[in-house]
Amino acid sequence: MAPHHEAAALLARSHRLGSDPRNTNYAGGNASAKGTDTDPVTGGEVELMWVKGSGGDLGTLTEDGLAVLRLDRLRALVDVYPGVAREDEMVAAFDYCLHGRGGAAPSIDTAMHGLVDAVHVDHLHPDSGIAIACAADGERLTAECFGDRVVWVPWRRPGFQLGLDIAAVKAANPQAVGCVLGGHGITAWGSTAEECESNSLYIIHTAETFLAERGKAEPFGPVIEGYAALGSTERRERAAVLAPVIRSLASRDRPQTGHFTDSGVVLDFLASAEHPRIAALGTSCPDHFLRTKVRPLVLDLPPSAPLEETVARLEELHIAYREEYAAYYQRHAEPGSPAMRGADPAIVLIPGVGMFSFGKDKQTARVAGEFYVNAINVMRGAEAVSSYAPIEESEKFRIEYWALEEAKLQRLPKPKPLATRVALVTGAGSGIGRAIAHRLVAEGACVVVADLNTESAEKVAEELGGADRAVAVTVDVTSEEQIAAAFRTAVLAFGGVDLVVNNAGISLSKPLLETTAKDWDLQHDIMARGSFLVSKQAAQVMIAQKLGGDIVYIASKNAVFAGPHNIAYSASKANQAHQVRLLAAELGEHGIRVNGINPDGVVRGSGIFAGGWGAQRAATYGIEEDKLGAFYAQRTLLKQEVLPEHVANAVLAFTGGDLTHTTGLHIPVDAGVAAAFLR
Known part of the structure; x- marks a missing residue:
């Protein structure tokens, strides 16, 4: 069924406004439309409002993301409104105003949209509008900036009273097209969707022009000597070294996923003389600080500082940050306040290098960074024409630890077993590696898809959902340089690495007398040497993170089972199998668990088997190649073929949280090969 024409116009307008970050940030703001429809109960007309529900995003809003309310009931709430001290009670009352099933859950801004006497209303958080809203003389x-076409509304926490305030402002100013909400954002209205959108854009663009024409040239002050950005290559190399250390700081209370940004906006801000003072003031707009925390952790050393000094200073600053955040909580917490959610920073700023942002998943971490970029733009605009003056700290606390915000957090689904974990899987472009990558992402992990075949790696990363879930890297595991580059990509994409699967391999099936030294070296370079190099790089990152970790080797039943015509492959698998035991013994003190999986021949989807190994093994056993999987199945105790998904299941068993005290173990995934039983 097609949406009501006013709802359709609302969706189209939302998509246009939400697609441009100058208008509003991700999941920020809301929009509404009012119209008349037929009441299916009475057959008469009923006035309705469609408004973006709680938690949605304007740019991607669908009809399912709209809350639908009866206007007569919503307006009647004015008569039972108990006052500012009890305004939070009105959120529950919105549920009694829903029309039919009501669609999405109504947001805190529902009253603003319903009480303002206009068919269409937009509430947005543009950088230019917030810059004026957060200026000392806003x-x-x-x-x-606007004359009498846009009216100032002093700061008030979002809620029913703010809706009443804006409705009164509109009624008292018939010439106005909208208002600037102190410390918050803008609201605009219109009798049609087109007029409302035009008024929103008028406010945004007029504010942009005003700030550009009236603003001073260096709102953040001159560049500090020695704080200019490093060159691109040096900058990202230093960021990759610091990323695991910074992630360990941001994850003291609970593990976090990270995101790195070295945009010009961030680097210019951190090179300026005023950045320490301005950053300490914290962000202002509620949409900003709910994601970035009230203020960032800022390193007070130049990028030329020795690495050891930088790491030590970050540790000191982190201790101070946690103490300051706990003091902030204690200053403002009341007996009924939610418990402190954690004292680690969500934003860490490193002059000359960039910004690290953190969250419960990659999208949350990325969006936190995007919001801090918005905050920098706001600070620049405010400082250009006045001085940046965010809302009071006590007001920030009232929003951060708002009972309604806490209730929203409690409604979130339980995290998946591998939430916040970052995995790197070698040979992930096909077969077992691809299946493992899919399973890890399905269980909440972010995955670096490493493969010698670039096209295959990119295809799998796309299958997994794109950059917020997976990135592709081209890796020849015989190359230390390519392995190091892959881990640099991983830590810059997701903050670090927690889980590594050594799966890359080839197989040369030849009798002893036909196996050349070149065959032997190639087989061992890729599997024995390659997994050693990957594990060494993984351990370096994991030790720096101080979060423990998992290294899983995809070995083989051939590591313990002696079969004919397989000397190079089986010997290299035996090498990998013993690496598991050796590394488990060495890395346990760091909380890093090392385990192995011994599959039988996995034929279906296998790049190795398709590349000639299948034909060689089939010839060895005197069968047709397309019967190889069934042949392997019949020689097992369970008479079942082993598939890539079965190996992926074993990886999850090791890493999903149940086998917390297991290391140095090999799990057979071979449907029962008695000759390969572990002893």
Whole structure:
């Protein structure tokens, strides 16, 4: 069924506004439309409002993301409103105003949209509008910028009273097209979707022009000597070294996924003389600080500082940050306040290098970074024409530890077993590696898809959902340089690495007398040497993170089973099998668990078997190649073929949280090969 024409116009407008970051940030703001429809109960007309529900995003809003309410009931809430002290009670009352099933859950801004006397209403968080809203003399600047077409509304926490305030402002100012909400954002209205959108864009673009024309040239002050950005290559290399260390700091209370940004906006801000003062003031717009925390952790050393000094200073600053955050909580917490959610920073700023942002998953971490970029833009605009003056710390606390915000957090689904974990899987472009990558992402992990075949790696990364879930890297595991580059990509994409699967391999099936030294070296370079190099790089990152970790070797039943015509392959698998035991013994003190999986021949989807190994093994056993999987199955105790998904299941068994005290173990995934039983 097609949406009501006003709802359809609302969706189209939302998509246009939400697709441009100058208008609003991800999941920020909301929009509404009012119209008349037929009441299916009475057959008469009923006035309705469609408004973006809680937690949605304007740019990708669908009809399912709209809350649908009856306007007569929503407006009647004014008569039972108990006042500011109890305004939170009105959120529950919105549920009694829903029309039919009501669609999405109504947001805290529902009253603003319902009480303002306009068919269409937009509430947005553009950088230019917030810059004026967060300027020390924002009310005067609003008048200078817009005359009487846009009205100033002093800061008030979002809620029913703010809706009443804006409705009163509109009624008292018939010439106005919208308002600037102090410390918050903008609201615009119109009698049609087109007029409302035009008014929103008028406010945004007029504010942009005002800031550009009236603003001073260096709102953040001159560049500090020695704090300019490093060159691109040096900058990213230093960021890759620091990333695991910084992630360990941001994960003291609970593990976090990371994101790195070295955009010009961030680097220019961190090179400026005023950045320490301004960053300490914290972000202002509620949409910003709910994602970035009230302020970032800022390193107070130049990028030329020795690495050891930088790491030590970050540790000191982190201790101070945690103490300051706990003091902030204690200053403002009341008996009924939610418990402190954690004292680690969500944003860490490194002059000359960039910004690290953190969250419960990659998208949350990325969006936190995007919001801090918005905050920098706001600070620049405010400082250009006035001075940046965010809302009071006590007001920030009231929002951060708002009972309604806590209730929203409690409604979130339980994290998946591998949430926040970052995995790197070699040979992930096909077969077992691809199946493992899919299973890890399905269980909440982010995955670096490493493969010698670039096209295959990119295809799998795309299958997994793109950059917020997976990235592709081209890796020849015989190359230390390519392995190091892959881990640099991993830590810059996701903050670090927690789980490594050594799966890359080839197989040369030849009798002893036909196996050349070149065959032997190639087989061992890829599997024995390659897994050693990958594990060494993984251990370096994991030790720096101080979060433990998992290294899993995809060995083989051939590591213990002696079969004919397989000397190079089986010997290299035996080498891998003993690496598991050796590394488990060495890395246990760091909380790093090392385990192995011994599959039988996995034919279906296998790049190795398709590349000639299948034909060789089939010839050895005197069968047709397409019967090889069934042949392997019949020689097992369970008479079942081993598939890539079965190996992936074993990887999850090791890493999903149940086998927390297991290391140095090999799990057979061979449907029962008695000759390969472990002893």
